[in-house]
Amino acid sequence: MFFSSKWNPEGLHCYITGGSTGLGLSLAILLTQKGAHVSIVARNQEKLDTALTRLEEVRKSSEQILKAYSFSLNTAKDSAAALEAVCAPHNGQSPDAIFACAGASKPMFFVEMEEQDMTDGMTSGYWVQAWTAFAAAKQMARQQRKGKIVFVSSTLGYMSFLGWSSYSPAKHALRGLTDTLQSELMLYGIDVHCFFPPTMFTPGYDVENETKPKIVREIESTDDGLTADQAALALFRGVECGQVHITGDLITTLFRSSTRGASPRNNWIMDGLYDFAAYIATPIWRMSVDSKVVAHREEHREYLRQKGFFG
Ligand SMILES: NC(=O)C1=CN([C@@H]2O[C@H](COP(=O)(O)OP(=O)(O)OC[C@H]3O[C@@H](n4cnc5c(N)ncnc54)[C@H](OP(=O)(O)O)[C@@H]3O)[C@@H](O)[C@H]2O)C=CC1
Numbered sequence: 001m002f003f004s005s006k007w008n009p010e011g012l013h014c015y016i017t018g019g020s021t022g023l024g025l026s027l028a029i030l031l032t033q034k035g036a037h038v039s040i041v042a043r044n045q046e047k048l049d050t051a052l053t054r055l056e057e058v059r060k061s062s063e064q065i066l067k068a069y070s071f072s073l074n075t076a077k078d079s080a081a082a083l084e085a086v087c088a089p090h091n092g093q094s095p096d097a098i099f100a101c102a103g104a105s106k107p108m109f110f111v112e113m114e115e116q117d118m119t120d121g122m123t124s125g126y127w128v129q130a131w132t133a134f135a136a137a138k139q140m141a142r143q144q145r146k147g148k149i150v151f152v153s154s155t156l157g158y159m160s161f162l163g164w165s166s167y168s169p170a171k172h173a174l175r176g177l178t179d180t181l182q183s184e185l186m187l188y189g190i191d192v193h194c195f196f197p198p199t200m201f202t203p204g205y206d207v208e209n210e211t212k213p214k215i216v217r218e219i220e221s222t223d224d225g226l227t228a229d230q231a232a233l234a235l236f237r238g239v240e241c242g243q244v245h246i247t248g249d250l251i252t253t254l255f256r257s258s259t260r261g262a263s264p265r266n267n268w269i270m271d272g273l274y275d276f277a278a279y280i281a282t283p284i285w286r287m288s289v290d291s292k293v294v295a296h297r298e299e300h301r302e303y304l305r306q307k308g309f310f311g
């Protein structure tokens with residue numbers, strides 16, 4: 001891996017789930033500009049149409065096949081159907097690279113959640129990506145075609161704090177799936193990567209802010225955030241260089257390095273230095289978060305009382 005040339009998407013078929021807005025759209029634009037055949041899948045047809053228009057505007061050659069399809073990716077069956085549709089204009093051949101960007105979050109206090117909030121969190125944080133990989137890996141292995149599968153986790157796939165109980169476990173699970181498949185899919189020459197973005201200013205971010213408790217926002221404010229374009233570029237660069245765990249900002253890089261376990265490293269020297277920096281910085285940050293949470297107790301009790309939580 002050290003001396004191999006960079007991955008180049010030109011002329012390759014890239015399938016992007018969640019390609020109609022946010023990170024997925026920025027990535028679709030980037031890959032189209034680089035000359036890839038791009039297929040995007042999401043649910044809302046109108047947003048898909050707008051996204052496809054944007055892709056058409058940046059195509060590099062008239063040969064590129066640019067397509068958009070409406071599917072929900074919440075189940076194995078629908079994800080397999082989406083993959084089949086995406087492959088149809090390519091003689092049924094599996095895509096060369098799959099970018100599973102689809103996902104959503106609904107930050108809330110744990111004690112306020114319904115059962116449905118917890119199960120939805122796992123669906124829109126984990127299954128929505130896992131089922132695509134499930135369908136794609138089988139297809140690639142059957143067709144004996146090499147390729148790439150890229151997941152999108154989050155900083156919250158490495159660490160967590162209050163408010164994220166329906167989402168962070170799903171993003172941690174994607175890390176587990178990445179590390180498993182990175183090993184297992186070597187059997188078929190399939191590379192597996194996972195991107196761990198920090199806050200990204202996307203339509204999805206605006207939606208999550210509707211339910212996000214104030215104190216969660218406050219704790220997150222240490223993170224400057226990235227635009228969708230910046231994040232897409234970081235993801236692309238990581239894939240280009242063959243990194244398995246990809247991070248595009250300092251904070252997440254600190255958590256990546258300090259929680260790396262047996263995951264492949266990106267840079268043996270730098271990851272060690274980041275690990276050491278995190279060894280010092282994380283407990284200090286942790287203490288500040290804990291004290292903010294404790295200081296919030298009274299206000300929180302009052303908030304719950306007003307919402308009738310105590311009956
Ligand atoms: N924004 C942030 O701060 C961060 C986001 N992330 C993760 O990055 C990824 C992209 O996020 P972001 O760009 O903000 O999200 P957006 O909400 O802006 O875009 C999400 C995309 O996924 C599609 N999508 C969502 N759910 C489904 C589904 N069940 N089936 C099919 N398509 C679906 C959406 O279209 P439609 O709704 O029409 O289906 C849309 O195209 C997500 O996995 C998210 O969890 C990680 C860290 C930070």
Ligand SMILES: CCCCCCCCCCCCCCCC(=O)[C@@H](N)CO
Binds near residue numbers: 104154200278285
């Ligand atoms: C090592 C010492 C430094 C510690 C600083 C830590 C700052 C915490 C930043 C938390 C950022 C959370 C991003 C959430 C992104 C996400 O996934 C949601 N927006 C859902 O979409």
